[in-house]
Amino acid sequence: xxxxxxxxxxxxxxxxxxxxxxxxxxxxxxxxxxxxxxxxxxxxxxxxxxxxxxxxxxxxxxxxxxxxxxxxxxxxxxxxxxxxxxxxxxxxxxxxxxxxxxxxxxxxxxxxxxxxxxxxxxxxxxxxxxxxxxxxxxxxxxxxxxxxxxxxxxxxxxxxxxxxxxxxxxxxxxxxxxxxxxxxxxxxxxxxxxxxxxxxxxxxxxxxxxxxxxxxxxxxxxxxxxxxxxxxxxxxxxxxxxxxxxx
Amino acid sequence: xxxxxxxxxxxxxxxxxxxxxxxxxxxxxxxxxxxxxxxxxxxxxxxxxxxxxxxxxxxxxxxxxxxxxxxxxxxxxxxxxxxxxxxxxxxxxxxxxxxxxxxxxxxxxxxxxxxxxxxxxxxxxxxxxxxxxxxxxxxxxxxxxxxxxxxxxxxxxxxxxxxxxxxxxxxxxxxxxxxxxxxxxxxxxxxxxxxxxxxxxxxxxxxxxxxxxxxxxxxxxxxxxxxxxxxxxxxxxxxxxxxxxxx
Numbered sequence: 001x002x003x004x005x006x007x008x009x010x011x012x013x014x015x016x017x018x019x020x021x022x023x024x025x026x027x028x029x030x031x032x033x034x035x036x037x038x039x040x041x042x043x044x045x046x047x048x049x050x051x052x053x054x055x056x057x058x059x060x061x062x063x064x065x066x067x068x069x070x071x072x073x074x075x076x077x078x079x080x081x082x083x084x085x086x087x088x089x090x091x092x093x094x095x096x097x098x099x100x101x102x103x104x105x106x107x108x109x110x111x112x113x114x115x116x117x118x119x120x121x122x123x124x125x126x127x128x129x130x131x132x133x134x135x136x137x138x139x140x141x142x143x144x145x146x147x148x149x150x151x152x153x154x155x156x157x158x159x160x161x162x163x164x165x166x167x168x169x170x171x172x173x174x175x176x177x178x179x180x181x182x183x184x185x186x187x188x189x190x191x192x193x194x195x196x197x198x199x200x201x202x203x204x205x206x207x208x209x210x211x212x213x214x215x216x217x218x219x220x221x222x223x224x225x226x227x228x229x230x231x232x233x234x235x236x237x238x239x240x241x242x243x244x245x246x247x
Numbered sequence: 248x249x250x251x252x253x254x255x256x257x258x259x260x261x262x263x264x265x266x267x268x269x270x271x272x273x274x275x276x277x278x279x280x281x282x283x284x285x286x287x288x289x290x291x292x293x294x295x296x297x298x299x300x301x302x303x304x305x306x307x308x309x310x311x312x313x314x315x316x317x318x319x320x321x322x323x324x325x326x327x328x329x330x331x332x333x334x335x336x337x338x339x340x341x342x343x344x345x346x347x348x349x350x351x352x353x354x355x356x357x358x359x360x361x362x363x364x365x366x367x368x369x370x371x372x373x374x375x376x377x378x379x380x381x382x383x384x385x386x387x388x389x390x391x392x393x394x395x396x397x398x399x400x401x402x403x404x405x406x407x408x409x410x411x412x413x414x415x416x417x418x419x420x421x422x423x424x425x426x427x428x429x430x431x432x433x434x435x436x437x438x439x440x441x442x443x444x445x446x447x448x449x450x451x452x453x454x455x456x457x458x459x460x461x462x463x464x465x466x467x468x469x470x471x472x473x474x475x476x477x478x479x480x481x482x483x484x485x486x487x488x489x490x491x492x493x494x
Contacts, residue, residue, distance in 0.1 A: 024394055029384040052387060094405065134401070135408055137276040140299060147271055150394045151401050154381070158341065161382055176334055201484035213477060221468040230460060237448035242488045 001101065001160050006032040006110045007149055008069045010124060013116050015040045019049030020146030021113075022056035028153035029160075033060040034069045034110075049146075066112075066124060073110040075103065078120050078128035079148055081141060090131045093152045097159035099130070111152060113145050177224040184228050189215055195235045198242045248348065248407050253279040253357045254396060255316045257371060260363050262287045266296030266304065267393030268360075273300035275400035276407075280307040281316045281357075296393075313359075313371060314433065320357040321426035322350065322469065325367050325375035326395055328388060333459050336467055337378045340399045344406035346377070354426060358399060360392050373459050374429070376466045424471040431475050436462060442482045445489045 007025055012018050018041060022033055033056050035041060041062065050057055063069050070076055077096060080088075091099065100109055112128065114120035125131060134151055136143055143151075180188075193211055196202035202210055223231070254272055259265050265288060269280055280303050282288055288309060297304050310316050317323055324343060327335075338346065347356055359375065361367035372378060381398055383390055390398075427435075440458055443449035449457055470478070 020391065020394075023391060026387045027383045027390050027394070051389065051391070092405075093401075135404065136274045137404075140273045142298065143274050144267065144270060144298070147267075147274070147394070147397045150397050154340075154398050154401075157382065157384075158339075196481065196484075199481075199484040199488045201481050210477065213474060217468050217470060217474050221464050223464060227460060227464050230457065234443060234446075234448050237443075237446040238485050238488075241446045241485075 001103070001105060002029045002156060003031060004105065004108050005030055005100070005153075005156060006034055006069075006073065006108065007153070008034045008036060008066075008110050008112045009038065009145065010036045010066065010112060010120060011039065011115045012041075012145065013039045015043030015046040016049045017116065017145045018043075018060075019046035019051075019053075019057065020144075021149040022046070022050045022053040022060070024146055024150040025153055026053035026056050028150075028157040030153055030156075031056060031059070033057070035060055035062045036066055036069050037064060038062065066127060070110055070127065073108045075100070075107060075109045076112065076128045077109070077130045077132050078112040078125045079114065079152065080125060080131040080133055081119050081143075088125065088128070088131045090133050092135055093132060093155035094159075096130065096132045096152065097155040100156060101159040113148060116145060175224060177226045180223050180225050180228040184225065185218075185223070188218070188223075188228050188231055191232055191235050195238055195242075198239060248350070248352060249276045249403060250278060251352065251355050252277055252347070252400075252403060253281055253316075253320065253355065254400070255281045255283060255313075255357050255359045256285065256392065257283045257313065257359060257367060258286065258362045259288075259392065260286045262290030262293035263296045264363065264392045265290075265307075266293035266298075266300075267391075268396040269293070269297045269300040269303035269307070271393055271397040272400055273303050275397075275404040277400055277403075278303060278306070280304070282307055282309045283313055283316050284311060285309065313374060314430075317357050317374065317429040320355045320429045322347070322354060322356045323359065323375045323429055324356070324377045324379050325359040325372050326361065326399070327372060327378040327380055328366050328390075333373075333456060333463060335372065335375070335378050335463055337380050339382055340379060340402040341406075343377065343379045343399065344402040347403060348406040355428070357429075360395060363392060369459075373462050374433075376469055424473045427470050427472050427475040431472065432465075432470070435465070435470075435475050435479055438479055438482045442485055442489075445486060 007030060009018060009021060018038060025033060046057055047054060112120060132152060134143060134148060192214060197204055254277060256265060256268060265285060272280060293304055294301060359367060379399060381390060381395060439461060440449065444451055
């Protein structure tokens with residue numbers, strides 16, 4: 001799906017923005033870049049800001065007008081700062097991703113980004129099926145082009161990934177150790193309680209809410225087996241010191 | 248909520264990235280920027296890339312170390328390219344937003360971004376409750392810092408916008424106690440380390456991964472102020488016993 005999404009930059013003034021957009025695209029797994037009448041391209045600033053995404057720049061198609069950029073695309077979406085004279089179907093980047101994700105693999109999608117200073121013209125916007133608007137701070141709404149490309153391609157990528165990764169491991173990462181089971185936790189809490197009595201921190205006649213508080217704290221962390229072993233090792237070390245004192 | 252989120256840039260090399268990050272922040276409605284030992288700041292490249300967000304740069308706090316950046320923060324999250332030696336709870340930007348959105352309005356959150364060439368150090372990552380990872384293309388995973396700030400602040404903003412009606416409190420319940428801030432947690436870990444040395448459980452010459460493991464465990468639970476006080480009370484009780492033995 002991501003391979004079939006073309007990013008179209010119209011009349012970009014600053015070549016650095018083209019480079020940064022290429023980098024954002026490659027980071028998110030896109031590769032099809034089309035430049036409509038860029039002011040300066042190729043240019044060293046584009047290379048510099050692309051970091052390692054120079055292949056995207058080298059393969060970019062440079063064209064004279066929008067027709068050439070869009071000819072083979074079935075869905076065209078224009079990035080728009082605000083609604084124009086004629087209201088148009090407008091989506092945010094997440095909604096756009098939810099429109100694009102279910103499309104067949106061979107549907108070609110183009111997302112258009114306009115000029116740094118004044119975006120896309122009304123004519124260009126009217127070539128689009130949808131407009132996509134990033135919900136920016138109203139008091140400071142001018143988003144850098146590469147930043148807009150970053151946000152929109154990120155959403156497209158997230159939509160693609162969410163098809164795949166339903167079963168996510170605990171805490172979002174593969175944990176290296178099995179989680180402790182309930183029996184191990186109960187033994188830990190017994191050990192903790194006993195030790196706290198021995199160091200005179202817990203008065204068995206006036207236990208208050210100490211153990212429930214500690215249980216709640218440790219349970220929230222969902223400890224693994226090694227962590228429980230480490231905690232019990234600490235308690236044993238404390239007990240050894242305490243017994244040393246008494247004898 | 249967005250006003251209470253601090254973006255912390257650690258050791259940034261290129262002032263242009265600081266400016267672009269400030270612009271991304273302002274676009275998304277954030278304003279609290281903290282710079283830990285920036286290589287060059289203030290700098291004209293930062294001004295240029297900030298576009299109209301110079302107020303964010305002017306109000307940025309420049310500090311010498313991470314302690315000063317994080318002291319008053321209750322939730323600390325580090326941007327991480329991949330999982331490190333010890334796995335840490337890791338979320339994507341959307342999951343991060345779903346954690347941050349339900350927090351009470353006065354909870355201060357810090358999101359840390361590391362150096363251009365090598366990100367955050369292991370020590371810095373171990374100061375964090377969670378790591379946030381942007382699911383990039385594995386073949387080209389080095390994301391520009393400002394682009395990472397853009398994606399994460401975009402998700403935070405989206406969560407805030409969608410979250411007006413459906414706010415679920417942290418841990419699914421209204422918490423009765425304020426969360427501990429970073430300074431309190433660091434004092435707790437110092438106290439814990441000291442006590443473990445005194446009971447001969449931790450060998451300062453061979454610390455292995457003991458403290459990182461314990462940090463990770465307690466950070467996962469996101470302790471509140473009373474819990475931290477209880478833990479420190481326990482440590483003091485243990486120390487009293489140990490000292491009793493020695494004398």
